[in-house]
Amino acid sequence: MSAAASTETVAPLLSVEHLRIVAAARRREDLLVEDVSFAVHAGEFLGIVGESGCGKSMTALSMLGLLPGPNVRASGGRVLFDGQDILTMGGSSLRHLRGNDVAMIFQDPMSSLNPVQTIGEQIVETILLHEKIGRERAWARAVELLAEVNIPAAAQRARDYPHQLSGGMRQRVMIAMAIACKPRLLIADEPTTALDVTIQAQILELLDRLRRERGMAVILITHDLGVIAEYADRVLVMYSGRIVERAEVASLFAQPLHPYTHGLLGSVPPLEEEVDELVAIEGQPPSPGAWPSGCRFQPRCPQSRPECASWSVRLIESEPDHAAACILHEHGETSHAD
Amino acid sequence: MTNISTTDHTDLQPAPWLALFGEGAMSRRLFRSPTFAVGFSIVALLVLAATIGVWFSPYQPNSMDLTARLAAPGPQHWFGTDNFGRDIFTRVAVGSQMSLLVGLLVVVITGIGGALLGALAGYVRALDNIIMRVMDAFMAFPAMLLAIAITAALGPSLMNVVVALAVSYIPRTARIVRGTALVVREQQYVEAALVAGAHTRRVLLVHVLPNCLGSLIVQLTFVFAYAVLAEATLSYLGVGLPPPAPTWGNGIASGREYIVEAWWMSLFPGLAITFAVLGFNLLGDGLRDVLDPHLRAET
Numbered sequence: 037m038s039a040a041a042s043t044e045t046v047a048p049l050l051s052v053e054h055l056r057i058v059a060a061a062r063r064r065e066d067l068l069v070e071d072v073s074f075a076v077h078a079g080e081f082l083g084i085v086g087e088s089g090c091g092k093s094m095t096a097l098s099m100l101g102l103l104p105g106p107n108v109r110a111s112g113g114r115v116l117f118d119g120q121d122i123l124t125m126g127g128s129s130l131r132h133l134r135g136n137d138v139a140m141i142f143q144d145p146m147s148s149l150n151p152v153q154t155i156g157e158q159i160v161e162t163i164l165l166h167e168k169i170g171r172e173r174a175w176a177r178a179v180e181l182l183a184e185v186n187i188p189a190a191a192q193r194a195r196d197y198p199h200q201l202s203g204g205m206r207q208r209v210m211i212a213m214a215i216a217c218k219p220r221l222l223i224a225d226e227p228t229t230a231l232d233v234t235i236q237a238q239i240l241e242l243l244d245r246l247r248r249e250r251g252m253a254v255i256l257i258t259h260d261l262g263v264i265a266e267y268a269d270r271v272l273v274m275y276s277g278r279i280v281e282r283a284e285v286a287s288l289f290a291q292p293l294h295p296y297t298h299g300l301l302g303s304v305p306p307l308e309e310e311v312d313e314l315v316a317i318e319g320q321p322p323s324p325g326a327w328p329s330g331c332r333f334q335p336r337c338p339q340s341r342p343e344c345a346s347w348s349v350r351l352i353e354s355e356p357d358h359a360a361a362c363i364l365h366e367h368g369e370t371s372h373a374d
Numbered sequence: 375m376t377n378i379s380t381t382d383h384t385d386l387q388p389a390p391w392l393a394l395f396g397e398g399a400m401s402r403r404l405f406r407s408p409t410f411a412v413g414f415s416i417v418a419l420l421v422l423a424a425t426i427g428v429w430f431s432p433y434q435p436n437s438m439d440l441t442a443r444l445a446a447p448g449p450q451h452w453f454g455t456d457n458f459g460r461d462i463f464t465r466v467a468v469g470s471q472m473s474l475l476v477g478l479l480v481v482v483i484t485g486i487g488g489a490l491l492g493a494l495a496g497y498v499r500a501l502d503n504i505i506m507r508v509m510d511a512f513m514a515f516p517a518m519l520l521a522i523a524i525t526a527a528l529g530p531s532l533m534n535v536v537v538a539l540a541v542s543y544i545p546r547t548a549r550i551v552r553g554t555a556l557v558v559r560e561q562q563y564v565e566a567a568l569v570a571g572a573h574t575r576r577v578l579l580v581h582v583l584p585n586c587l588g589s590l591i592v593q594l595t596f597v598f599a600y601a602v603l604a605e606a607t608l609s610y611l612g613v614g615l616p617p618p619a620p621t622w623g624n625g626i627a628s629g630r631e632y633i634v635e636a637w638w639m640s641l642f643p644g645l646a647i648t649f650a651v652l653g654f655n656l657l658g659d660g661l662r663d664v665l666d667p668h669l670r671a672e673t
Contacts, residue, residue: 102565133571134568134571136571139570140566140569147561147563148563149563150580150581151585153584165571214570
């Protein structure tokens, strides 16, 4: 919650502009992500929150040019890394980008390591993909990296196979692999969902430390608002393929503007006070292709009005660095009816 | 949404094959399976017969002794002699060299061809239809008919028999490897390798292929058994290795005319075939029990 506070003058490391992703299947095209724009600066910790299916993982994959085309592809917008559009990059520049500039870690550390290779070899593989150094030096680097992500007895552990490690350890190995070539942006797609709570904290602490030490930007994709509150500088809230709220982390928690964010916060049990009942958001998120017209949250929204269905959805900035896509803010109203 | 939880598939990974050569946990589990132990013993016995067994015999496989034509099994000739007075034990032992050689070569070629084609079809989606339809075309012929046709066209020789059998078995092997590769390609470590900037070729060789080896090894033990049987069949039909070479197949064939007076001429090569096929099948079953986690629960 520090670093990138006022970096507007500096060109962003990554900027996503009006990204639109569609899934084509049998002569119909479903929209997965629509009009998503945001920027990430060097050293910044950005959180993206949303339910499963809201398009956050697709957005992340597009930043690596890894959309599972030809059926799922970006049909509009730009994803600029250092001024270059990732969406139009060819094979070899993409391979150079991946690992070197942008790295990613995944949700399930159980299946993200190759079971037939030792973890040391796997890190060496990654290093050798991008750097022409000898195997021995690469191995030494691998051991250093393992030590850097707090794996005890790194030199011995490097010879272990993935099944000999716990889930938390494997996620550390994944992180070591991801930072092996000093990427400037690390995307973490629900990195702690499969881990238990104490390990979660250690992993996030580790990511945050690496961000500070290496000046690397981190995009954390999660559905856990607590995690966001703890580590992120800025937050994007996504719902049904759109960004519904964009804010500094403090102002998001202090004053959520979009009814959906409000609902999300209401469904998390606060630690400080006793709550009799958590307020759940009614209904289910609509699946892509079955999105309602206008505001997509309107059928579930406690404050919906008839005109929501025809409103042309856009982010409305009501305070500096705090915007929400809700009709309630069109004339400077707040979403807090209570 | 792309991170479809892959945990359901993880138990499909035939990953532990590596441990076969590791600390011994796997080999101990293998030998605890009676199927594997019996199969392994039979195969070991065959290999011994093919290598050392030949030295025990005072006879040459092609040296004729017309005074001892069609001699019954006894202390002089353990398995008896044939219509030229040649020692059948020696011929069966030397024949096992032929059978094992053919089996081995077929397994090596089938393994390499099947693994590459299968992994390519399973991983590179664009090639899937092309490769597999060609494989289907080959599979439309019964394997034996295809092998006979190929050897008949190329002429009977060791290499031609091997080629004919490999061509017949590659499609089946490729199909199995493709199936495993389809599971492996969805694993997150494949995606992670792509994210790290790996080339398709690299992902294929380093990540996809090694993780398909478990099912491939099992399949190849069966291919070995089929190849031994098929080689014998081809020799019996006269399209395999040409007659002076002692093979099990032509041993049975030449004994056919003398089946009434000299049953041992056909019996012993026949038993050898039975043993070899049984041995490799048991070996394969045992391996599958250990390498295929779906069956592991029951065993």
